[in-house]
Amino acid sequence: xxxxxxxxxxxxxxxxxxxxxxxxxxxxxxxxxxxxxxxxxxxxxxxxxxxxxxxxxxxxxxxxxxxxxxxxxxxxxxxxxxxxxxxxxxxxxxxxxxxxxxxxxxxxxxxxxxxxxxxxxxxxxxxxxxxxxxxxxxxxxxxxxxxxxxxxxxxxxxxxxxxxxxxxxxxxxxxxxxxxxxxxxxxxxxxxxxxxxxxxxxxxxxxxxxxxxxxxxxxxxxxxxxxxxxxxxxxxxxxxxxxx
Amino acid sequence: xxxxxxxxxxxxxxxxxxxxxxxxxxxxxxxxxxxxxxxxxxxxxxxxxxxxxxxxxxxxxxxxxxxxxxxxxxxxxxxxxxxxxxxxxxxxxxxxxxxxxxxxxxxxxxxxxxxxxxxxxxxxxxxxxxxxxxxxxxxxxxxxxxxxxxxxxxxxxxxxxxxxxxxxxxxxxxxxxxxxxxxxxxxxxxxxxxxxxxxxxxxxxxxxxxxxxxxxxxxxxxxxxxxxxxxxxxxxxxxxxxxx
DNA sequence: CAAATTGCATAACACACGTTATGGACAATG
DNA sequence: CATTGTCCATAACGTGTGTTATGCAATTTG
Numbered sequence: 001x002x003x004x005x006x007x008x009x010x011x012x013x014x015x016x017x018x019x020x021x022x023x024x025x026x027x028x029x030x031x032x033x034x035x036x037x038x039x040x041x042x043x044x045x046x047x048x049x050x051x052x053x054x055x056x057x058x059x060x061x062x063x064x065x066x067x068x069x070x071x072x073x074x075x076x077x078x079x080x081x082x083x084x085x086x087x088x089x090x091x092x093x094x095x096x097x098x099x100x101x102x103x104x105x106x107x108x109x110x111x112x113x114x115x116x117x118x119x120x121x122x123x124x125x126x127x128x129x130x131x132x133x134x135x136x137x138x139x140x141x142x143x144x145x146x147x148x149x150x151x152x153x154x155x156x157x158x159x160x161x162x163x164x165x166x167x168x169x170x171x172x173x174x175x176x177x178x179x180x181x182x183x184x185x186x187x188x189x190x191x192x193x194x195x196x197x198x199x200x201x202x203x204x205x206x207x208x209x210x211x212x213x214x215x216x217x218x219x220x221x222x223x224x225x226x227x228x229x230x231x232x233x234x235x236x237x238x239x240x241x242x243x244x
Numbered sequence: 245x246x247x248x249x250x251x252x253x254x255x256x257x258x259x260x261x262x263x264x265x266x267x268x269x270x271x272x273x274x275x276x277x278x279x280x281x282x283x284x285x286x287x288x289x290x291x292x293x294x295x296x297x298x299x300x301x302x303x304x305x306x307x308x309x310x311x312x313x314x315x316x317x318x319x320x321x322x323x324x325x326x327x328x329x330x331x332x333x334x335x336x337x338x339x340x341x342x343x344x345x346x347x348x349x350x351x352x353x354x355x356x357x358x359x360x361x362x363x364x365x366x367x368x369x370x371x372x373x374x375x376x377x378x379x380x381x382x383x384x385x386x387x388x389x390x391x392x393x394x395x396x397x398x399x400x401x402x403x404x405x406x407x408x409x410x411x412x413x414x415x416x417x418x419x420x421x422x423x424x425x426x427x428x429x430x431x432x433x434x435x436x437x438x439x440x441x442x443x444x445x446x447x448x449x450x451x452x453x454x455x456x457x458x459x460x461x462x463x464x465x466x467x468x469x470x471x472x473x474x475x476x477x478x479x480x481x482x483x484x485x486x487x488x
Numbered sequence: 489c490a491a492a493t494t495g496c497a498t499a500a501c502a503c504a505c506g507t508t509a510t511g512g513a514c515a516a517t518g
Numbered sequence: 519c520a521t522t523g524t525c526c527a528t529a530a531c532g533t534g535t536g537t538t539a540t541g542c543a544a545t546t547t548g
Contacts, residue, residue: 064383064387067473070391072386072390086376089369089376090373090376090377090480094380094478095383125332128330128332129333129334132334135378138379138382139318140308140338142318142386143316145386145389145390146431147434150504181524181525182525183525190389192506192507194506194508195505197526197527229310229311229312394535425494426496427495435535436535436536436537437495438536438537
């Protein structure tokens with residue numbers, strides 16, 4: 001895995017070894033780039049999905065909002081992830097997509113997408129696999145929300161984010177840039193801001209994690225993984241990937 | 245929508261009008277049928293996905309189990325639903341599939357699946373749409389688990405099941421066969437059995453629902469929908485489908 | 489046909505987590 | 519450069535939901 005490659009290529013490289021042709025195709029597919037400042041709704045709930053794109057840079061999240069204002073964050077979207085993939089079959093999205101940091105998306109035209117299956121069947125498979133992975137992450141998210149304690153939920157989510165970042169080379173140690181607010185964590189994990197705060201304080205006091213600046217350090221990944229029963233196989237990685 | 249048709253055909257008919265050719269293809273695609281008695285694991289967590297199939301009859305659910313024995317039910321699988329769709333790209337499943345009632349599955353061969361895109365592009369699209377729907381239901385499930393009260397969760401799930409059953413013609417009134425135990429509801433909704441019991445008792449006392457035999461009656465669907473902010477558009481149906 | 493298990497029910501008690509209130513550091517804004 | 523808002527922090531208190539115990543009818547099992 002070379003430095004300087006786009007996150008998509010690093011992402012696909014995890015699935016299989018890319019041929020030069022496929023590599024070129026992936027580099028060429030990126031249509032016009034769309035940039036966005038932080039805290040902008042890029043796709044709105046109940047509105048048409050405007051494009052298919054690959055995240056080149058930045059963090060985002062998908063969320064649903066209830067009439068009374070309560071918000072549920074469904075998933076975090078990191079560099080190398082795809083958005084809007086279901087545009088062709090479900091033109092109107094049931095959830096919104098919001099940027100957390102400044103972001104850069106590489107859009108893909110509808111014609112490129114529909115030509116994919118015929119021209120690059122292995123890449124089409126890889127995309128299918130990525131969308132299967134998205135479902136698998138939602139399954140794990142349901143497990144977190146339904147059957148984990150607050151403490152476990154926090155630890156589990158932090159480990160998932162760390163693992164996904166390492167998977168595309170966005171992170172190479174146990175410290176990484178962490179732009180999520182406590183409110184976002186609360187809305188992702190089905191908890192109150194107060195309680196997220198308590199859990200983060202506890203984990204810090206126990207020296208399992210620490211914050212400096214806007215950076216998070218996982219000080220004892222094994223203890224965290226045991227605490228949360230974290231097993232990254234659902235991310236399409238082998239069991240001990242997190243402990244390398 | 246005619247009686248006696250297989251649930252798959254009724255399901256696909258909701259998406260678009262099937263040609264005679266497509267109808268024949270769908271009827272022919274059903275390979276060997278697999279039947280199962282209640283409470284059997286048909287697919288096991290961490291084991292290869294043995295086949296792709298359409299549910300012809302019966303209720304099932306997908307679930308994950310934690311090391312300490314706690315269980316999270318991810319989704320309920322009803323007649324007309326597809327299972328094992330990701331087999332080709334993710335051979336090992338991250339969750340199990342269990343039958344609730346006696347079930348009948350119509351399996352589809354791998355060659356049929358891979359020929360689908362070329363031979364029946366509209367059916368392939370419909371399947372893609374069904375898998376997008378599965379993701380949308382997981383999103384709604386996350387919303388239930390993370391940001392609804394126990395009372396709302398119960399009402400919302402009952403309405404979802406009712407709507408899905410009506411969608412394939414399994415149910416035509418507000419009363420339907422309901423094989424879920426309180427334990428299953430608890431494990432689906434992230435609650436304790438005791439609390440599910442409390443909520444069901446309350447809803448019964450308020451005459452919003454009632455049970456006779458193993459049949460559930462929704463006595464006031466509008467009140468339930470308002471209570472739970474239920475809006476079936478995420479099921480690919482128009483907003484007021486539930487109130488027809 | 490016993491025996492064991494499952495599903496449902498009621499009650500008392502416990503606690504994990506939510507709510508509300510308040511303040512301070514910092515960043516964004518006019 | 520005030521001003522406003524955001525994010526984080528600490529504290530006291532309230533409650534929705536979990537836990538444990540127990541019984542009984544219906545079902546499954548040997």
